[in-house]
Amino acid sequence: MKRVSIVVPVYNEEDNITHFAQNIAAVMAALPYDYELLFIDDGSRDRSREILLALGARDAHVQSIFLARNSGHQIALTCGIDHADGDAVITMDGDMQHPPELLPVLLARWEAGAEIVQTVRLTTEGVSPFKRFTSKYYYRLLNALSDVNIQEGGSDFRLMDRKAVLALRRYREHARFIRGIVGAMGFRRETVEFVAQERFAGQSKFSLHKMISFALDGILAYSVQPLRVSFYVGMLSALIAVLLFLHVLFETLRGETVPGWSTIVVCSLFFGGMQMMMLGVCGEYIARILQEVKNRPLYLIASDNRKGADGR
Numbered sequence: 001m002k003r004v005s006i007v008v009p010v011y012n013e014e015d016n017i018t019h020f021a022q023n024i025a026a027v028m029a030a031l032p033y034d035y036e037l038l039f040i041d042d043g044s045r046d047r048s049r050e051i052l053l054a055l056g057a058r059d060a061h062v063q064s065i066f067l068a069r070n071s072g073h074q075i076a077l078t079c080g081i082d083h084a085d086g087d088a089v090i091t092m093d094g095d096m097q098h099p100p101e102l103l104p105v106l107l108a109r110w111e112a113g114a115e116i117v118q119t120v121r122l123t124t125e126g127v128s129p130f131k132r133f134t135s136k137y138y139y140r141l142l143n144a145l146s147d148v149n150i151q152e153g154g155s156d157f158r159l160m161d162r163k164a165v166l167a168l169r170r171y172r173e174h175a176r177f178i179r180g181i182v183g184a185m186g187f188r189r190e191t192v193e194f195v196a197q198e199r200f201a202g203q204s205k206f207s208l209h210k211m212i213s214f215a216l217d218g219i220l221a222y223s224v225q226p227l228r229v230s231f232y233v234g235m236l237s238a239l240i241a242v243l244l245f246l247h248v249l250f251e252t253l254r255g256e257t258v259p260g261w262s263t264i265v266v267c268s269l270f271f272g273g274m275q276m277m278m279l280g281v282c283g284e285y286i287a288r289i290l291q292e293v294k295n296r297p298l299y300l301i302a303s304d305n306r307k308g309a310d311g312r
């Protein structure tokens with residue numbers, strides 16, 4: 001019998017875990033697969049750990065890994081993919097926005113030959129117009145800047161064949177953007193569209209700050225265009241400086257210059273701002289280089305509650 005691993009990163013999801021696990025169990029009971037429901041607790045501070053341990057004691061399908069600290073959604077997802085042992089691995093969120101009812105569809109596409117089945121979110125119920133707007137145009141911007149095609153509306157709800165999982169494990173960068181990595185790998189791919197429901201309970205942990213950091217990781221990990229844009233901006237600034245110099249020289253020769261500080265201040269602010277912006281872009285890339293050359297582990301596991309895991 002084929003085995004399916006369902007990887008679910010959770011962070012402070014005490015109100016969602018039990019309901020989510022019950023829905024997964026109901027869906028998988030009707031399918032001819034052995035399965036594991038692998039939760040990765042990303043340093044939760046609520047009762048998530050207790051609930052996961054209790055679920056694991058009652059249901060042999062439920063497995064849990066507890067990270068030593070909050071490492072972020074993409075790192076928790078990576079940990080789950082690293083430890084999943086199924087013939088197919090499905091990654092999804094545990095707040096019910098990724099509907100368990102789609103699992104049979106993903107598995108059917110896999111059985112038909114697809115090595116990656118990517119879900120595409122058409123819309124999300126209850127999400128603000130601002131988030132919909134930024135999400136839509138972020139992917140357009142990212143695809144315009146990058147050589148890698150990333151599915152617009154793509155989510156981390158996907159199925160990967162064992163072959164694709166083993167390939168994904170070879171990518172070990174720290175500033176992780178798994179949607180981009182999966183998009184760059186190739187393999188036979190199909191898409192499944194869905195409408196994301198509102199969260200079953202609780203609030204999203206994906207703050208505006210995390211959203212901006214995630215967006216920067218996606219752009220800087222798969223594009224050098226910001227560096228090139230900085231170069232072009234620098235050239236434009238230099239051209240403007242030459243034109244201003246010629247203007248000042250012309251006015252001086254005419255004897256019509258008026259001593260004043262406004263021109264100096266405006267020029268200083270303009271060119272200083274351009275320089276700071278370009279240094280900031282360079283700094284982002286250098287910071288990522290520093291992070292990679294340190295070669296620190298992506299995550300540390302505090303405890304492994306999987307059946308048969310090492311040390312148990």
